[in-house]
Structures are given as structure tokens and as C-alpha cells.
Amino acid sequence: MTQAETNYPKQEPQKVTRNDLPLSCPRPGEALAGLHPRVYLPIEKTGSATCPYCGARYQLSD
Numbered sequence: 001m002t003q004a005e006t007n008y009p010k011q012e013p014q015k016v017t018r019n020d021l022p023l024s025c026p027r028p029g030e031a032l033a034g035l036h037p038r039v040y041l042p043i044e045k046t047g048s049a050t051c052p053y054c055g056a057r058y059q060l061s062d
């Protein structure tokens, strides 16, 4: 776990695996469901992604 990203609210990235792809936010069944329209995040390109709607952070863990 790196603490390099300091310009963002203290929020742990949510770990996702390739089994979770394609990654969408809110994730199915998540408490955030209904917070905003579902958006697909291209996490496989960079290994991490931030939802443009709610700022949720995701990190690919494998």
C-alpha cells in the first residue's frame, strides 16, 4: 500500500480483480447504487481508476 497519492480525500482504493471487469461504478449490490448513473471505468488500461461522478477510487489488484 502506497501513500503517494495525497491530493485526494482519505479514502482507500477499492480492490478489484480482473474477474470484476468490466468495472462499473456503482458496483452491483454496492451501497452507492443509485447515487449516480452507472459508468464503466477503463481500469485495465492503467491499473487504477477514479469514478468521475462520486470520486470512488478503484485499484486493480492482480
Ligand SMILES: [Zn+2]
Binding pocket: 025, 026, 036, 051, 052, 053, 054, 055, 056
Ligand atoms: Zn461512482
